[in-house]
Amino acid sequence: MVGLAIxxxxxAWESAYSQVTCGEESQDERPAVIKDVHYxxxxxxxxxxxxxxxxxxxxLTKPIDDKHVSDTHCHGRDISDxxxxxxxVACK
Numbered sequence: 413m414v415g416l417a418i419x420x421x422x423x424a425w426e427s428a429y430s431q432v433t434c435g436e437e438s439q440d441e442r443p444a445v446i447k448d449v450h451y452x453x454x455x456x457x458x459x460x461x462x463x464x465x466x467x468x469x470x471x472l473t474k475p476i477d478d479k480h481v482s483d484t485h486c487h488g489r490d491i492s493d494x495x496x497x498x499x500x501v502a503c504k
Contacts, residue, residue: 415462422446422454 425446432440440447449457 414465415458418458418461 422445425443429442429446432442
């Protein structure tokens with residue numbers, strides 16, 4: 413949601429200003445964030461911000477109890493259980 417909010421804000425902010433025609437760059441009144449930061453560079457910056465926010469939120473929240481996580485991955489299951497599940501899914 414943080415990435416969406418930042419991206420929509422940049423989109424709205426950039427749409428609020430008109431594009432400067434070629435040769436009139438000296439009259440460009442757009443803020444430097446819009447004028448000088450290319451959208452691909454903005455995408456990389458946005459990715460880094462979202463990763464940082466994700467890590468911080470993950471570290472600040474309480475871990476999920478093991479009873480809720482036990483069947484969500486294959487590492488804790490017996491191989492015969494997995495083969496049985498695969499056979500049941502294939503038959504449907």
